[in-house]
Amino acid sequence: MPELPEVETVRQGLRALILNKTIANIDILWPKIIVNDQLFFKQTLTGQTFEEIDRRGKYLLFRLSNQLTLVSHLRMEGKYRMVPQEQPLTKHTHVIFNFTDGTALRYLDVRKFGRMQLIPTGAENTVSGLKQLGPEPTAADFKVAAFAAALQRHRKAIKPVLLEQHVVAGLGNIYVDEVLWQSQIHPLQPANQLTDTQIKALHQAIIAEMKRAIAAKGTTIRSYTDAYGASGGFQLALAVYGREGEPCQRCGTTILKTKVGQRGTHFCPHCQLLTTKGVAK
DNA sequence: GTCTTTACCTGTGGGC
DNA sequence: TGCCCACAGGTAAAGA
Structure with a gap:
């Protein structure tokens, strides 16, 4: 993928x-x-x-x-x-x-x-798709202020918003689960209810994760290989994707798998709490 | 306009 | 062994 x-x-x-x-x-x-x-x-x-x-x-x-x-x-x-x-x-x-x-x-x-x-x-x-694409997830193109403003326009859950490619380009199901875990945000958290602290953490996580994954030549989950048929090396670095039932690397709580917007979604129910402007419900 | 659901496809693997 | 079915997920289009 x-x-x-x-x-x-x-x-x-x-x-x-x-x-x-x-x-x-x-x-x-x-x-x-x-x-x-x-x-x-x-x-x-x-x-x-x-x-x-x-x-x-x-x-x-x-x-x-x-x-x-x-x-x-x-x-x-x-x-x-x-x-x-x-x-x-x-x-x-x-x-x-x-x-x-x-x-x-x-x-x-x-x-x-x-x-x-x-x-x-x-x-x-x-080209539909290309014309609505958000900024590249790099420090040079992806600015936190614009990111915060874009999130403010969506009431739906953060996960499908990140998958849409309009707010930031390039994230798919695997890396969205990863960056939400890293920034300790629940995948169902409404996009416009993230705190400034959460937005900054998410912004940093996206830039850092994409950089690390490119350096590792991508992730091989099912069938991805490069032009030579070689596999990527990043799957070993995944913290939550495909790790349901395993302990969270941060707190030891069992990683859960659910569905969010029809997508398989992995998260830690202890680290990633649904909140109202940062206050745990 | 926003948000949700479905269609596009085929291989894999679990359950029986 | 073989059959059925859920599942995998990026994007466009249709529906609510």
Whole structure:
């Protein structure tokens, strides 16, 4: 399940593999992956060269010659694999970029949730999802005052607010559980009822956690691997995700698993209390 | 406008 | 062994 650190790891791996390669032709085996008209997608990309790969939140932005950008979202289980063109196709291969040098970039996705869309470079704001994306979760882009103001606009629980990507980009289910545990905030705490102290702690935790996870090359829970097929190393650093029934590392209380907004949610019922402006209920 | 629910998909694993 | 079903979760779209 790629979240921002996993997507960043994929970006770095792919940069080393496909920059300056030119597309000879494209095979589309599952058309729904492609948002554009299939024929347009193939014809427009043929002959183009990958010049750079950027990332915004969990979106990969492949910059091509001719002022084109291929926006790719891996959603749940999307992966890219670099292979020789003659290598037999494996199951779940949906899009193939064949290069002029005999290699190929293949997009694999067991659940077919991933999407690709070709746009003119600079028109990123025409992609729904990209245009509403909050700041990157870095000290440079993500400011505590703006964060506090954004939280004030939501009455619903903090967890789904963080998952929406509008307040801050890049967090998924795993890291939201982690940063809420770190900042000792209950996942059901209404976003507009966090204290200044809680907001500051959460803000710090988000920036620090994303930095640590990127340094560890992401988390491998079920199926995530980078462009070389390697696993990330961060799963060992998770304090609550997937640890229901185990003692909390801070207080020893048994970690619980519940559902919040249809999502599996892990938290410590002792450290993370529902509060009214900081006062435990 | 906000918030909730459902659809998209398939593999895995638990229960019987 | 085999069948059924809940579950995994990012995002868009539909519904309340």
